Amino acid sequence: METSEIQSKVVEVIGRYAKDKEALAKATEATNILEDLKVNSARLVDVILDLEDEFDIEVEDEDADAVNTVGDAISLIKSKLG
Amino acid sequence: MTGPDPTGTVLRPAEVLELLPQQEPFRFVDEILEVDEDHIVATYRYRPEADFYRGHFPGNPVTPGVILLETVAQVGVVALGIYLVALAGGRETVRRTVALFTDAEVDFSGVVRPGDRVTVRAKKVYYRRGKIRSEAEMTLDDGSVVCSATISGMGVPV
Numbered sequence: 597m598e599t600s601e602i603q604s605k606v607v608e609v610i611g612r613y614a615k616d617k618e619a620l621a622k623a624t625e626a627t628n629i630l631e632d633l634k635v636n637s638a639r640l641v642d643v644i645l646d647l648e649d650e651f652d653i654e655v656e657d658e659d660a661d662a663v664n665t666v667g668d669a670i671s672l673i674k675s676k677l678g
Numbered sequence: 679m680t681g682p683d684p685t686g687t688v689l690r691p692a693e694v695l696e697l698l699p700q701q702e703p704f705r706f707v708d709e710i711l712e713v714d715e716d717h718i719v720a721t722y723r724y725r726p727e728a729d730f731y732r733g734h735f736p737g738n739p740v741t742p743g744v745i746l747l748e749t750v751a752q753v754g755v756v757a758l759g760i761y762l763v764a765l766a767g768g769r770e771t772v773r774r775t776v777a778l779f780t781d782a783e784v785d786f787s788g789v790v791r792p793g794d795r796v797t798v799r800a801k802k803v804y805y806r807r808g809k810i811r812s813e814a815e816m817t818l819d820d821g822s823v824v825c826s827a828t829i830s831g832m833g834v835p836v
Binding site for chain 1: 778
C-alpha cells in the first residue's frame with residue numbers, strides 16, 4: 597500500500613475523533629494527534645482499534661503507546677503490513 | 679507468553695459491590711447478581727425520597743435520563759471495571775484506580791418512576807489500555823427496555 601493511501605486512511609480514522617477539523621484538513625506526518633487535532637486522550641484506544649480494523653493488523657499496547665503523530669501511526673502500520 | 683498475574687484476584691459479586699466507590703446519595707447499584715470477565719448483571723430500585731424528584735418534575739416525578747445513564751455507568755463501566763482490574767492486578771490496584779466516564783451513546787425508550795426497580799445487563803465490548811467499553815441494557819421488572827447504551831470509561835491511577 598502506498599504511503600499516501602495509508603496516510604489518507606489514517607487521517608480519515610483520526611478524523612472520527614478529532615475536534616479540530618481545520619487542523620485535520622491540513623494534517624501532515626508531523627501533526628500531533630492529541631495536541632494539534634484535539635483528540636481526547638481517552639479516544640486513542642478507539643483510534644488504535646479502528647486502525648486495526650481498517651488495515652487488518654494487530655497493535656500491541658506497547659506499540660500503541662509510541663504513537664503521538666500521524667507519521668508515527670503511518671510508520672507503525674507500514675511495519676505491520678510488512 | 680506470561681501466565682496470569684499472581685496478584686490477580688477473582689472477585690465475587692458482593693466483593694465488587696463493596697469496592698464500588700460511589701456511595702449514597704449517588705450510588706445506583708443495590709445488588710450485583712452476576713459478574714465475570716465478559717458481562718455483569720445488577721439491580722437498583724430508585725428511592726422515592728431521592729432529592730431530584732422534587733424538581734424533575736414537581737407533581738410528576740420521573741427519573742432523569744442522566745441518572746439512568748449514571749446507573750448504567752456504575753454497573754457496566756465501574757463495577758465491571760473493578761472486576762477486570764482486580765483480575766489483572768488484585769484489590770490493591772482497584773483501590774489505587776478511579777474510573778472516569780469518557781464517552782457514551784445512549785437511547786432512552788421508557789419512563790422510570792420513583793420506586794421502580796431496574797436491572798442492568800452489560801456486556802464487555804473491549805478492555806484495553808485501561809479503557810473499558812460496554813454495551814448495556816436497562817429493563818424494568820416487566821421486561822421492558824428503558825435505556826440502551828454503549829458506554830466507556832477509563833481507569834486512572836490516584
